[in-house]
Amino acid sequence: MSDNIPVKNIDPSAKKQPENTTIDLYASRKKIYVKEISGFFQRIRTGSLWLLMGMYFMFCWISINGEQLIYFDIPNRKFHLFGAIFWPQDFVLLSWLLIICAFGLFFITSLFGRIWCGYTCPQTVWTFIFMWVEEKVEGSRNQRMKLDKAPNSAAKTYKKVLKHVIWLLIAFATGLTFVGYFYPIRELVVDFFTFNFIGGWAYFWILFFTAATYANAGWLREQVCLYMCPYARFQSVMFDKDTMVVSYNPNRGEPRGSRKKSADPKQAGLGDCVDCGMCVQVCPTGIDIRDGLQYECIGCALCIDACDQIMDKMNYPKGLISYSNENSLEGKKSRLVRPKSVGYGLVLLFMIVSVIYGVTSRVPLELDVIKDRGALYQLTGMGLVENSYTLKVINMADKPREFELTVSGLEGLTITSTTTFSVNSGEVYSLPTSIEVDPKYMTQTNHDIEFKVIALDDTSIQATSDSRFLGPLNY
Numbered sequence: 469m470s471d472n473i474p475v476k477n478i479d480p481s482a483k484k485q486p487e488n489t490t491i492d493l494y495a496s497r498k499k500i501y502v503k504e505i506s507g508f509f510q511r512i513r514t515g516s517l518w519l520l521m522g523m524y525f526m527f528c529w530i531s532i533n534g535e536q537l538i539y540f541d542i543p544n545r546k547f548h549l550f551g552a553i554f555w556p557q558d559f560v561l562l563s564w565l566l567i568i569c570a571f572g573l574f575f576i577t578s579l580f581g582r583i584w585c586g587y588t589c590p591q592t593v594w595t596f597i598f599m600w601v602e603e604k605v606e607g608s609r610n611q612r613m614k615l616d617k618a619p620n621s622a623a624k625t626y627k628k629v630l631k632h633v634i635w636l637l638i639a640f641a642t643g644l645t646f647v648g649y650f651y652p653i654r655e656l657v658v659d660f661f662t663f664n665f666i667g668g669w670a671y672f673w674i675l676f677f678t679a680a681t682y683a684n685a686g687w688l689r690e691q692v693c694l695y696m697c698p699y700a701r702f703q704s705v706m707f708d709k710d711t712m713v714v715s716y717n718p719n720r721g722e723p724r725g726s727r728k729k730s731a732d733p734k735q736a737g738l739g740d741c742v743d744c745g746m747c748v749q750v751c752p753t754g755i756d757i758r759d760g761l762q763y764e765c766i767g768c769a770l771c772i773d774a775c776d777q778i779m780d781k782m783n784y785p786k787g788l789i790s791y792s793n794e795n796s797l798e799g800k801k802s803r804l805v806r807p808k809s810v811g812y813g814l815v816l817l818f819m820i821v822s823v824i825y826g827v828t829s830r831v832p833l834e835l836d837v838i839k840d841r842g843a844l845y846q847l848t849g850m851g852l853v854e855n856s857y858t859l860k861v862i863n864m865a866d867k868p869r870e871f872e873l874t875v876s877g878l879e880g881l882t883i884t885s886t887t888t889f890s891v892n893s894g895e896v897y898s899l900p901t902s903i904e905v906d907p908k909y910m911t912q913t914n915h916d917i918e919f920k921v922i923a924l925d926d927t928s929i930q931a932t933s934d935s936r937f938l939g940p941l942n943y
C-alpha cells in the first residue's frame with residue numbers, strides 16, 4: 469500500500485477568470501418574504517414565545533418583600549434576584565451561573581442541535597413577533613410581495629407607516645422594560661413621561677434599546693443569525709452524526725418532481741418530494757433544507773410543518789423533513805445518549821449542584837482584618853502587649869444588623885475597643901480595633917489569632933478572619 473497522498477490533476481484553465489474581471493465578494497441582501505404556516509412545531513414556538521415574552525415584560529413588575537423580582541441596583545451595588553440579594557462579592561456565583569448557561573447550551577446543542585436558536589433566542593422571539601405584525605398589517609406573503617412592487621399610493625403608505633409604528637411601539641416597550649431592570653420600573657415609567665430623570669442616561673438607554681430592537685427584529689432579522697451571531701459559527705463543534713437536527717430525507721424524497729395527487733410516484737420514477745417549494749417559502753433564513761445541513765439553519769422547524777401539510781394533502785406519510793440525525797438518514801444505528809452528551813450532562817449537573825450549594829450556604833456577612841502596619845505592637849502603661857487592627861465588616865443582608873466582635877487564639881486576649889456595633893444593609897463598616905494581652909501568656913513573638921463577628925439577632929450569621937498577634941522578642 470502506498471503512503472503517498474493521492475494526486476488529482478486540476479486543469480488551471482478551467483477555473484481561470486477572464487482578465488480584468490473583478491469578483492464582487494459582497495452579496496447584497498435579498499428580502500425574504502416568509503410565508504406564515506401553522507403546525508405542531510409552530511404551536512410549540514408560539515407557546516415558548518408567549519412564556520418568554522410574559523417573563524420578560526412581567527418580571528420587573530412583580531415584587532417580593534417590596535423589591536422587584538429581578539433588579540440590578542447598580543448605584544447601591546445590589547442585585548435582587550428572585551428575593552435574594554447578591555453583592556459584587558458574589559460575582560463568583562454569577563460567573564458560575566453564566567458558565568452553567570454556556571454548558572447547558574452545549575449540552576442541549578449536542579443532543580438537539582440549534583433548538584435554542586429556533587425557539588428561545590431573543591432574536592428569534594422578537595423577529596417572529598415583528599413578522600406576525602407584518603403579516604397582520606400587510607397581508608400574506610404574496611400580498612406583501614405585490615405591495616412592495618406596487619407604485620406608491622395612499623393605501624401602501626398607510627400600511628407601511630402603520631407597520632413601522634407598531635414595530636416602534638413594541639421596540640419602545642422592549643427598551644423601557646430592559647432599563648426597568650436597572651431602574652425601579654414604576655418610577656421609571658413615571659419619570660420617563662414627566663421628564664424627571666437626573667441626567668439623560670435613562671433616555672439614552674431606552675432609545676438605544678428601542679433602536680436596537682427595531683433594527684434587529686424589523687430590518688436585519690436573519691442577517692443577525694447569518695453574520696453577527698458567533699454561535700452559528702461554532703455550533704458544528706458540538707454536532708456529531710447522532711445530533712438531532714432538522715433534516716430532509718433524500719432517500720425518500722428524491723428524485724423530486726411535481727405530479728398529480730392521484731399519480732403513483734413509484735410508477736413515475738419519483739420520490740415523495742413534490743418540489744412545491746413550501747419548505748423554502750416558510751424558511752425565515754431563506755434556505756432550502758433539501759441542500760443538506762447548513763449553518764444558516766436556525767432549527768425553527770417551520771419547514772417540517774410546511775412539508776407535513778403537503779404530505780397530508782398528497783396522502784403521503786409525514787416526516788419527509790423531520791428532526792433526525794445523519795446516522796439515521798444513512799440507515800445506521802443512532803444513539804441519543806453518547807459519551808459527549810453524557811460528559812456535558814455530568815459537568816452541568818456538578819456545576820448546578822455546586823451553585824445551589826454555594827447560594828444556599830452563603831452567609832450575608834463578610835469580615836476582613838487588616839493589621840496596623842505603623843507599629844508591630846505597643847507596650848501599655850500596665851505592661852501589657854497591645855496590637856491594633858482595622859476590621860472591615862460588610863453586611864450583605866437587606867436590613868441593618870447589630871454585631872458582636874470576639875477574638876480567640878491566645879489565652880488572656882482582651883478587646884479594648886468597641887465590641888458591639890451596627891452596620892447598615894450593604895455598608896462596608898470600618899472598625900478600628902485594639903487587643904491586648906499579658907506578656908506572660910505569650911510563648912513566642914508571633915501568635916495566630918481569629919476574629920469572629922456574630923449577628924446578635926441570628927447567631928447562625930457569623931464570619932471569621934485570621935490574623936496575627938505580635939509581641940517583643942524576649943520569651
Ligand code: SF4
Pocket residue numbers: 716721724740741742743744745746747748758774775778788789
Ligand atoms: S415542502 Fe416537502 S414536498 Fe415541498 S419541496 Fe419542500 S421537501 Fe419537497
Ligand code: SF4
Pocket residue numbers: 714747750751752753754755756757764765766767768769770771772
Ligand atoms: S431550514 Fe429554514 S425553516 Fe427549516 S428549520 Fe432551518 S431555518 Fe427553519
